[in-house]
Amino acid sequence: MNKINIIGAGLAGISAAITLAEKNYECRLISAASSERAQSVMAEGGINAALDTMGENDDPIQHFQDTMKGGVYLADPNAVYELCINAPDIVKHLCSIGAALRIKDKQPILRNFGGQKKKRTAYAKSSTGKILMSALIDEARKYEVSGLIQRYPHHELCSLHIDNGICRGISIIDIYTNAAIDLDGQTILCTGGMNSLFSGMTTGTTINTGDVTAEAFYKGAELANLEFIQYHPTTISIPQKRCLISEAARGEGGRLFTVINNKRSYFMEEKYPELGNLMPRDVVSREIAKAKQLKNGCGRVYLDMTVIDEESWKNKLSDLRDECIDFLNTDPMKEPVEVSPGIHYFMGGINVDKKHRTNIKGLYAAGECACQYHGANRLGGNSMLGALYGGKKAAESAAELINEGCFAITDKIQNTCSSYINDQDYTIDKHTAEILKNALGIFRNEKKLSSAYDTLSNLCERRTLSERHKKRLVLARAMLLSALNRRESRGSHTREDYPEKNDEKFLKTSIASLNGNNIEITLRDIPEMRGNANEV
Amino acid sequence: MKYKLIIQRQKSKTDKPYIQSFFVEADTDNTTVAAVLSMLNSQDELYDSEGKRCDKIRWECSCLQKKCGACAMVINGRPCLACDARLINLGSEITIQPLKKFPVIADLMIDRGILYENLKEINAWLTDEAYADEKRNDILYEASRCLQCGCCLEICPNFYTEGDFFGMAAMVPSARILDELNDKKKTALKKEYSKHIYNGCGKSLACRDICPAGINIEKLLVNSNTIAVWKSLFLRNK
Ligand SMILES: Cc1cc2nc3c(=O)[nH]c(=O)nc-3n(C[C@H](O)[C@H](O)[C@H](O)COP(=O)(O)OP(=O)(O)OC[C@H]3O[C@@H](n4cnc5c(N)ncnc54)[C@H](O)[C@@H]3O)c2cc1C
Ligand code: SF4
Ligand code: SF4
Ligand code: FES
Numbered sequence: 097m098n099k100i101n102i103i104g105a106g107l108a109g110i111s112a113a114i115t116l117a118e119k120n121y122e123c124r125l126i127s128a129a130s131s132e133r134a135q136s137v138m139a140e141g142g143i144n145a146a147l148d149t150m151g152e153n154d155d156p157i158q159h160f161q162d163t164m165k166g167g168v169y170l171a172d173p174n175a176v177y178e179l180c181i182n183a184p185d186i187v188k189h190l191c192s193i194g195a196a197l198r199i200k201d202k203q204p205i206l207r208n209f210g211g212q213k214k215k216r217t218a219y220a221k222s223s224t225g226k227i228l229m230s231a232l233i234d235e236a237r238k239y240e241v242s243g244l245i246q247r248y249p250h251h252e253l254c255s256l257h258i259d260n261g262i263c264r265g266i267s268i269i270d271i272y273t274n275a276a277i278d279l280d281g282q283t284i285l286c287t288g289g290m291n292s293l294f295s296g297m298t299t300g301t302t303i304n305t306g307d308v309t310a311e312a313f314y315k316g317a318e319l320a321n322l323e324f325i326q327y328h329p330t331t332i333s334i335p336q337k338r339c340l341i342s343e344a345a346r347g348e349g350g351r352l353f354t355v356i357n358n359k360r361s362y363f364m365e366e367k368y369p370e371l372g373n374l375m376p377r378d379v380v381s382r383e384i385a386k387a388k389q390l391k392n393g394c395g396r397v398y399l400d401m402t403v404i405d406e407e408s409w410k411n412k413l414s415d416l417r418d419e420c421i422d423f424l425n426t427d428p429m430k431e432p433v434e435v436s437p438g439i440h441y442f443m444g445g446i447n448v449d450k451k452h453r454t455n456i457k458g459l460y461a462a463g464e465c466a467c468q469y470h471g472a473n474r475l476g477g478n479s480m481l482g483a484l485y486g487g488k489k490a491a492e493s494a495a496e497l498i499n500e501g502c503f504a505i506t507d508k509i510q511n512t513c514s515s516y517i518n519d520q521d522y523t524i525d526k527h528t529a530e531i532l533k534n535a536l537g538i539f540r541n542e543k544k545l546s547s548a549y550d551t552l553s554n555l556c557e558r559r560t561l562s563e564r565h566k567k568r569l570v571l572a573r574a575m576l577l578s579a580l581n582r583r584e585s586r587g588s589h590t591r592e593d594y595p596e597k598n599d600e601k602f603l604k605t606s607i608a609s610l611n612g613n614n615i616e617i618t619l620r621d622i623p624e625m626r627g628n629a630n631e632v
Numbered sequence: 633m634k635y636k637l638i639i640q641r642q643k644s645k646t647d648k649p650y651i652q653s654f655f656v657e658a659d660t661d662n663t664t665v666a667a668v669l670s671m672l673n674s675q676d677e678l679y680d681s682e683g684k685r686c687d688k689i690r691w692e693c694s695c696l697q698k699k700c701g702a703c704a705m706v707i708n709g710r711p712c713l714a715c716d717a718r719l720i721n722l723g724s725e726i727t728i729q730p731l732k733k734f735p736v737i738a739d740l741m742i743d744r745g746i747l748y749e750n751l752k753e754i755n756a757w758l759t760d761e762a763y764a765d766e767k768r769n770d771i772l773y774e775a776s777r778c779l780q781c782g783c784c785l786e787i788c789p790n791f792y793t794e795g796d797f798f799g800m801a802a803m804v805p806s807a808r809i810l811d812e813l814n815d816k817k818k819t820a821l822k823k824e825y826s827k828h829i830y831n832g833c834g835k836s837l838a839c840r841d842i843c844p845a846g847i848n849i850e851k852l853l854v855n856s857n858t859i860a861v862w863k864s865l866f867l868r869n870k
Contacts, residue, residue: 129692129694129702130744130748130780132700132701132779132780133692133694133695133700133701133702134694134700135694135695137695137699137700138695138697138699138700191762191764192761192762192764193758193761193762194758194762194764194772194808194809194812195776196769196772196773196775196776196808198769199764199766199769200766201766202764202765202766220773220776221773223773223777226699226776226777227773227776227777230775230776230777230778230805230808231776231808234756234757234758234805234808234809235757235758237748237751237752237756237757238757238758238759240752241752241757247748249745249748272737272741272743301694301695301696301700302693302694302696303694334662334696334697335660335662335663335664335666335667335696335715336666336667336670336696337696337697339697419697422698422716423662423697518688520673520688522673522674522675522676523674523676526674
């Protein structure tokens with residue numbers, strides 16, 4: 097029986113590994129750093145599931161509807177439907193493995209989160225990701241001891257061995273010793289977002305470079321919806337990065353305001369009376385960006401958390417308060433905090449079907465590196481859910497082919513690992529990030545996007561680049577081309593030159609593929625609703 | 633303000649350590665050791681305080697906001713997280729060393745693999761469904777917060793990598809399991825707990841004051857000791 101390779105040991109990777117181990121299948125869990133260092137431990141606010149424990153008559157259908165609407169109908173409805181139907185069981189399973197979610201009468205307590213009318217987000221103060229990861233790491237340990245899960249905890253992926261449309265195996269490098277290792281087998285990618293394209297400007301970790309996404313693209317995997325980048329409305333600047341002020345702060349009553357003519361203007365509440373500060377993230381980020389530019393305005397936006405009661409601070413947000421005091425020397429219980437939108441999540445990524453298969457046989461993707469569930473804008477609390485469920489689905493799909501013999505590296509192809517040693521080029525990263533930030537900000541237009549594309553193309557030709565950076569720049573250019581091609585505004589993608597949504601032409605998935613040296617962008621129909629999903 | 637970083641470096645596992653200094657400028661009060669290490673590495677060429685060109689400094693980071701434990705090192709003699717160490721609190725000459733209880737990979741990068749081996753050895757996993765009892769929520773939460781950074785082991789007089797005593801980096805995660813395990817199934821973990829934690833700990837609690845996550849180690853320790861040791865002693869004597 098063939099071992100399955102899983103790259104990435106965050107929520108998606110661990111979920112895949114445990115799913116395989118429970119079926120008695122062996123896997124290798126490979127990650128650049130141990131699970132404790134994965135971005136998943138940073139997730140704060142919570143995980144969504146229509147458990148309806150708060151007496152609000154919630155159900156998975158409403159979760160489905162909110163997710164589709166939040167994503168402006170760009171996600172595969174069949175996949176989203178399955179995700180939402182399965183969400184309650186996923187959260188119950190987390191409780192059953194002792195994840196310290198906040199509970200009452202043995203049921204998770206749920207909180208409000210953006211873009212959703214019902215309380216649907218299970219949480220553990222503002223450290224939900226850490227708490228889930230701790231329980232899952234312990235669960236995985238059981239199978240590590242029995243030998244079903246084999247960890248490679250300081251190993252980076254260098255190369256996917258793909259020929260004739262089949263993924264035969266991988267090459268990885270041991271970061272500690274620089275030793276290269278070739279491994280046969282089907283491969284599940286769970287390597288998170290593309291942070292290195294926006295180096296120093298995201299809320300996430302430095303380890304999620306997006307290099308694996310770039311390598312997959314380079315070797316023929318399709319990428320989807322790259323233009324959709326979530327700006328989280330409320331972030332603060334800390335050394336070298338943006339730091340998130342969790343949406344939970346608004347869920348618990350925090351209010352956004354700017355100052356116009358010396359008077360506070362609660363612009364979200366004024367414009368959107370129903371959801372107010374809890375509108376979906378794309379809307380809030382745009383409104384903040386606009387509020388900062390108001391005539392007579394102070395040019396700044398603040399989050400007033402002084403209205404949150406002491407009880408909520410103590411039980412739900414204590415870690416958030418510590419963070420503000422630590423990083424800003426501001427006690428949010430006493431003073432408003434200045435906030436701005438910051439890059440937080442990549443809705444786009446490796447294109448997968450409902451079963452998390454890519455267009456390459458034996459290659460799967462799940463979690464933030466994959467494009468699934470979130471459409472044009474992700475709802476808070478849906479990504480941990482999507483990572484856990486996606487990891488499970490990918491593992492189940494790989495298990496279906498477990499006995500096929502074709503997943504072996506035939507020709508020990510050129511081993512590119514040595515080129516991955518000491519190849520960091522921070523200057524080029526900084527440069528790329530500046531260019532992309534200008535072009536792929538909250539408001540975009542043809543001029544900015546094309547000029548960024550040209551500059552990057554020139555850069556590729558001018559400089560001698562390492563393998564890693566060559567691929568990164570191809571990925572960056574694919575992102576720009578996807579954004580250029582979508583001549584409409586939808587979800588997180590706002591075009592100043594095409595301010596309206598255009599369903600007729602663009603209610604479609606953007607697909608990027610590499611043909612020789614050419615990046616091609618096409619639009620593909622979104623799958624029709626089938627079966628049960630069709631009835632809602 | 634200008635600072636001098638005095639860094640203990642080492643080319644590889646087998647090379648000898650040496651000291652090298654760097655001058656850095658910090659623009660804000662918030663600047664951390666992690667920030668200046670990144671800044672040094674992000675230059676096209678790196679020069680030391682004597683103007684000598686040198687290799688980039690190897691160290692680990694991930695979250696840059698105290699949530700992942702990757703960047704633990706010894707700064708001015710004290711184990712801590714580089715992303716939590718503000719230059720302004722450290723004086724104009726700052727010494728930086730790798731955690732010394734673990735094998736050095738290169739420079740400030742260390743191999744903390746032993747932490748995971750110890751957790752395996754102690755049986756830190758659930759064998760049954762958890763109770764999900766809200767009275768225990770706080771203990772479970774606190775026990776889930778360990779970063780596996782290793783700072784507590786660095787400071788602990790009784791921990792060394794080949795030793796039988798596993799320290800608080802093993803106690804904290806196993807506190808969750810001890811609290812949740814069904815009584816009948818607790819035996820293996822209880823036995824390992826007594827052997828690898830209870831018996832070796834001098835209870836000075838130096839570890840508590842150093843833990844960068846501010847975990848309430850004392851509370852977890854009392855809880856776990858009660859479950860693993862005192863309760864069984866008491867029951868046996870009855
Ligand atoms: C501050 C913050 C708060 C958040 N809050 C929430 C929230 O409240 N709710 C919610 O649902 N979501 C939240 N998110 C988003 C969520 O945390 C992530 O989308 C999710 O955890 C992604 O999980 P993952 O398994 O896909 O990836 P990750 O957890 O990022 O794991 C990626 C793994 O891939 C490995 N890896 C990366 N590159 C390589 C490589 N080249 N070679 C080998 N291994 C590699 C890494 O080492 C890591 O193990 C938040 C994110 C941030 C940053
Ligand atoms: S109490 Fe003392 S002996 Fe026990 S783990 Fe802490 S530092 Fe070590
Ligand atoms: S107990 Fe604290 S110091 Fe020790 S490993 Fe865990 S987080 Fe680090
Ligand atoms: S980088 Fe994560 S704790 Fe410092």
